[in-house]
Amino acid sequence: MKTIFPLLFLLTYFLSASHTFEPSETCKSCHPTIYKEFESTQHAKASIFEDEIHAAVWKKHPKNTKLESYACAKCHTPAASNIDALVTKHNGVVPDANNSTQMEGISCAYCHRIESIKHDWMMNINVVSKEERSYFGSLKEHIESPFHKIKTDSAHFNGGNVCIGCHSHKKNKYDMNVCSTNVKHELDGTNCVSCHMPKVKGSVSNMNETKEHTFHGFPGTHSHQDMLSQYVGIELNESAAKFDIIIDNKSSHALSLHPMRVMQLRVNVTRDGKTVALENKDFAKVIGADGNPTPPWLAKEVVQDTAVKGNEKRVVSYDYALKKGDKVEATIGYYLVNKKMLKSLDLENSEVATKFHLFKTESFEIKK
Structure with a gap:
């Protein structure tokens, strides 16, 4: 009994801890x-210990340098066992790589435990179900799992807008919206999953064999870009003295x-075996103050916005x-930083931050 009692005490302590989530490995x-x-997605690698760019930004953030709080944990490490302490100001609790959660x-x-979303001024808040091992899903026909409950009555999951x-x-x-997908609530009611979690071949589980499942690789700027390229077209229009890439x-x-x-x-023109690279065209939203770029926490205005908007056809002209x-080759890609x-972020030698990420390429041959 002398050996068993301490073990039972520790087990009771960990089971009673708040914000308990099953590890993804389970x-x-x-x-x-x-x-x-x-496991290879940015969702799995969202913490400052796995996301090199996020870590670089947090290193410079005043809340870090002043040891105020790790407010980013709300979205970057929401399953942390001490999430409340991490986001509480001036208590000295900082991210810890030894904390597996x-x-x-x-x-x-x-x-899969997000039961609703609270729309708030600074950022939305995920309201997480307190019922452990009970998960929301969208698959209507399923068998009962011996390991957890399955709930299919979530409007957020069924509408594909839990993101x-x-x-x-x-x-x-x-009051500056520094990073937004949903600036004017244009995505309210939109099915994010239809593009970023498409149906692919393969079974949902090995307990209930299905022909397809919802892809959990989350196509985006970090991976599986090819799965999103269908939503962006590249066209060419030519006239006597110039041509346009749309x-x-x-x-x-x-x-x-x-x-x-x-x-x-990036646009290249090949003529008689020789290739000419035309001027690269950049598209970005730059935020800052007093007309100059600043870190997000100091931004008060949009200094410049050349980003290609939703449902926009952007015409780029070349005097050529x-x-x-x-033969004209047009390539769309991007830099993460x-x-x-x-x-300023000490990322000059970072491979992921300096790499040109290819998104889509189209080739055109001039026949007239």
Whole structure:
């Protein structure tokens, strides 16, 4: 009994801790395909210990330098066992790599326990069900799991709009919307899942074999970009002395959402075996104050906004006369961090921050 009592005491302590979520690794045994997709995503790597760019920004943030709080935890490590302490000001609690729950990022259990979303001024708030091992899902026909409950009555999951808890907007103390997908509530009622979690081949679980499942690789700027390229068209129009490249954004939000990112159009013309690279065109939303770029926490205005908006056809003109037989290659890609910000964030040598990420390429041959 002397040996068993301390073990029982510790077990009771951990089970009674607040904000308890099953580790994502637990889901692997029954959902191997979905887990494999999930483990390489930015959701799984959202913490400052896994996300190099987020860590660089947090290193410079005044709430970090003044040891105020890790407010970013609300969306970057929401499954942390000490989430309340992390976001509470001036208590000295900081992110801890030895806390395994903080390494979870945006875990499977966390997302599947969001029962509603509270729309708030600074940012939306996910309201998480207090019932542990009881998860929301959208699959109507399913077997009962011996490991957890399955609830299919969630309007958020069924409507595919649970994402706006974190991905709607983020304002700073100056009422500046520094990072937003949903600026004018244009995504309210929109099915985010239809584009960012499409149906793919493979079973939902090994307990209930299905022909397809909802993709949990979350196509976006970090991975699986090819799954989103169908929503952006590239066209060419030519005249006697110039030609236009038309970027057709068929999605309901801007191509470049985060203020750190820069979309770029690259155009090459090949004639008689020689290739000429025309001037690159950048598209970005720059925020700042008094007409100058600033970090998000100091921004008071939009300094410049050339981002391709939702449902927009952006025409980019080139003063270059094309000839019969010319081949034009147009490529859309992006940088996760604006080159002008690399030095201030100590990311000059970061591979992920400096890499040009290819999104889509179209080739055209001039036949007249």
